[in-house]
Amino acid sequence: MxxxxxxxxxxxxxxxxxxxxxxxxxxxxxxxxxxxxxxxxxxxxxxxxxxxxxxxxxxxxxxxxxxxxxxxxxxxxxxxxxxxxxxxxxxxxxxxxxxxxxxxxxxxxxxxxxxxxxxxxxxxxxxxxxxxxxxxxxxxxxxxxxxxxxxxxxxxxxxxxxxxxDPDGPAPSEHENQKPRRELSLHTGRDGRLNFTGSFDSETGTLFSEILSPLAKPRPAENGTPDQRSVSERNGDALAEALNLIADSGKLPTQGAERPHLTITINWDMLRDRLGVAYPHSGAPISPEGVRRLACDADIIPMVLGSDSVPLDVGRNERLITPALRKALIARDKGCARCGRPPRWTRGGTTCSTGPMVGILALTIACSCATAAIA
Structure with a gap:
């Protein structure tokens, strides 16, 4: 045919x-x-x-x-x-x-x-x-x-x-000469998830990509299983790690006379029993389990509230892991106690004993992969 x-x-x-x-x-x-x-x-x-x-x-x-x-x-x-x-x-x-x-x-x-x-x-x-x-x-x-x-x-x-x-590219406008165009729109959904869209100029975009690239590399499991995360999931995890590194750098400017911080008020029974939901000052809900992870490297300030939620007594913050103790943990654990990530990606944390919560704290060094518990 x-x-x-x-x-x-x-x-x-x-x-x-x-x-x-x-x-x-x-x-x-x-x-x-x-x-x-x-x-x-x-x-x-x-x-x-x-x-x-x-x-x-x-x-x-x-x-x-x-x-x-x-x-x-x-x-x-x-x-x-x-x-x-x-x-x-x-x-x-x-x-x-x-x-x-x-x-x-x-x-x-x-x-x-x-x-x-x-x-x-x-x-x-x-x-x-x-x-x-x-x-x-x-x-x-x-x-x-x-x-x-x-x-x-x-x-x-x-x-x-x-x-x-056209090796020089289009001539920038007078406004662009004054300030590069960078946009980022943020929207917090009812479930607390933050959605964002935006665009960067080429210089900022290149820097952004270079920062994420080493953090977004596939990481095989301990048994050799290939990384099952998609590219978008790896990029999301990389951005989360980059934010943690920035927050821990100590170089962020102050706001309200304090370094950037997240203030969360949660009932002790709720924190202990992992039931209910917590609300930071931004209004987005966070589960008690998420609060426990944040608390592993937080300044804990005890506060006694009256029947009308009026503060009756405010305690002093106490650092769970001091810089000196963190160095000792790094020397002992050589990185995250669970996944082995390098020390610069980890935080000092606390985990409770495997039995009933009896107030015994075991110190360890861990990254965000570990779920820290406060007993």
């Missing part, structure tokens, strides 16, 4: 692997050529302002309304039509496409939609100071690389082109 013969779906199983491969390529090329016709129609709609004539918001609105496209897909087709289809001058003369080299390749069925979008993005983002000749050479290079690379590979080629033609 020739590759060009019509094949209905129920008969495809009769084809051998080579025939299926050829058939797939042929049909994909046919689809791409049809897409070119669609883009030519979109370009004509744009030139004639047909969208508003037919009662749509604009060309994008017409694409969304008639073809039921999402705003994202409609925008992609619109950009392809503007850059890869002929336009018309005021005198009525037909003008060549902005990206004529990519347009010719597209009309031969050689470019996938994702490759077209990548090429358009790379070339149109080149600064105005790049000469026409350099633009054309960049476009030709991308089209040639498209014969071997998918869109992600083309994006890497595009970055190298930008680095060559």
């Amino acid at each position: 020739a590759a060009g013969d019509e094949v209905t779906s129920p008969e495809l199983w009769r084809c051998d692997p080579d025939e299926l491969g050829e058939l797939l390529q042929e049909k994909e090329k046919a689809v791409r050529l049809l897409q070119v016709e669609v883009l030519d129609i979109v370009a004509a709609i744009h030139r004639g302002n047909v969208g508003k004539t037919l009662g749509h918001r604009n060309t994008l609105g017409m694409l969304q309304d008639l073809l039921r496209l999402s705003p994202t897909e409609a925008t992609r087709r619109y950009k392809r039509a503007l850059n890869l289809c002929p336009s018309q001058a005021l005198t009525g003369e037909t003008l060549a496409p902005t990206l004529s080299i990519a347009s010719e390749a597209m009309r031969r069925g050689e470019l996938a939609d994702s490759q077209i979008d990548t090429i358009v993005g790379v070339v149109t983002r080149l600064p105005a100071r790049v000469t026409i000749k350099d633009r054309e050479e960049a476009e030709a290079s991308l089209v040639e690389h498209a014969k071997r690379y998918t869109a992600p590979g083309l994006a890497k080629v595009g970055r190298r082109i930008h680095d060559h033609l």
Whole structure:
């Protein structure tokens, strides 16, 4: 059976692997050529302002309304039509496409939609100071690389082109010169989990990545089992460890005449029995088990409250693990007593005896992997 013969779906199983491969390529090329016709129609709609004539918001609105496209897909087709289809001058003369080299390749069925979008993005983002000749050479290079690379590979080629033609990058605005753009939005959910989104400038982003990288490395278990955490989970654990290291550095500025601290009020019976929930001053709930972990390296301040929660007596804070005792624990334990992490990632903690709580404290050095208990 020739590759060009019509094949209905129920008969495809009769084809051998080579025939299926050829058939797939042929049909994909046919689809791409049809897409070119669609883009030519979109370009004509744009030139004639047909969208508003037919009662749509604009060309994008017409694409969304008639073809039921999402705003994202409609925008992609619109950009392809503007850059890869002929336009018309005021005198009525037909003008060549902005990206004529990519347009010719597209009309031969050689470019996938994702490759077209990548090429358009790379070339149109080149600064105005790049000469026409350099633009054309960049476009030709991308089209040639498209014969071997998918869109992600083309994006890497595009970055190298930008680095060559625009090594200094876009000139920062006056506002950006005054202060780099760094944003971080925080939202605490009802369950106490903190969700955040944001973006950093390239310098801060590079520093952030370099800090997380060594902390996010896969850590096999003691029995040699590979680390089962996903990349996102390892990054989350790495950020938690980085925050602990920062908090322990002693170099953070003061706030309210104190170093950064977390104040938690919890009933003694609740702390001992691990039942109920505690609330720090921020309002987010923390389980008693979480409070116990925090208390393993905390300043404990006993406070007696009256029936109306009025403080009757406030004690003095007492450090459970002094710097001198921590050094002794490091010398003895050589790191976390449970997982073996290095001393700089650990804290001095306390664990109770395995029997009933009888007020006997056993000192150990542990990181956040260990659950410390206060008896």
